[in-house]
Amino acid sequence: MADSFGPMRDEDADNGVDGRDAEAGSARKEPIRVLVVDDHALFRRGLEIVLAAEEDIQVVGEAGDGAEAVDKAADLLPDIVLMDVRMPKRGGIEACTSIKEVAPSAKIIMLTISDEEADLYDAIKAGATGYLLKEISTDEVATAIRAVADGQSQISPSMASKLLTEFKSMIQRTDERRLVPAPRLTDRELEVLKLVATGMNNRDIAKELFISENTVKNHVRNILEKLQLHSRMEAVVYAMREKILEIR
DSSP: OTTTTOOOOTTHHHHSOOTHHHHHHHTOSSOEEEEEEOSOHHHHHHHHHHHHTOTTEEEEEEESSHHHHHHHHHHHOOSEEEEOSOOSSSOHHHHHHHHHHHOTTOEEEEEESOOOHHHHHHHHHHTOSEEEETTSOHHHHHHHHHHHHTTOOEEOHHHHHHHHHHHHHHHHHHHHHTTSOOOOOOHHHHHHHHHHHTTOOHHHHHHHHTOOHHHHHHHHHHHHHHHTOSSHHHHHHHHHHTTSSOOO
16 A cells, blocks of 8 residues: 555655654654544555554544544544545535534644645635645655644645745735725625635525525625635635725
8 A cells, every 4th residue: 555645755855744753753652543534445444554554643533524524523532634625425624624613622634636726725724734635655644644743734745835826926916906995895795705704605605695606606706806816715815904804
């Protein structure tokens, strides 16, 4: 199973997780308790075999979807939840929010094939401390678990690059518009924006405001056009920065 995450690369120590965290892990008295969540049983088994070789890491349970993960997290109270993003019944990002409610001390690492920026942003917003692509090596998985357990954040280098690029772009666009009066949003658009900021999807917003999902989509499109932005996340960040909307 050693090759299931991709080959080990010499530059990984400089770009993502590094060997220094192993020293901190070796000084830990109790093993790091890990819950493995993935909809592929073979992949879960592979992770268990790999992590079983680590003296300071203990796999205490597994789950095949987000709904089961929430129940297991509530029962087991793991230190780390290693979870896929896209799964049947309930996805990892949605489950992330619920896990933080039932097991607040648990730290969540998303381990996924999805390299989409939207998934990265949503995972971080939902409370994930790490976002790793399944192309990483098996050694890196254990190292990342130790690092997150010690209070660090872990993001695959390629995803971290996307995150930095996006924030730099957002800052640049904000600076360019700083002297321009903020566009005026309607009361309904402000309502929609506030609900978007809480993490609600279009369907939930429609139910909350007693309007159709298509109407919500139109409002979101209008908000982005007025603010000259490209994503829901940008709209929330821009609104808070320009004091259009105060999130409490």
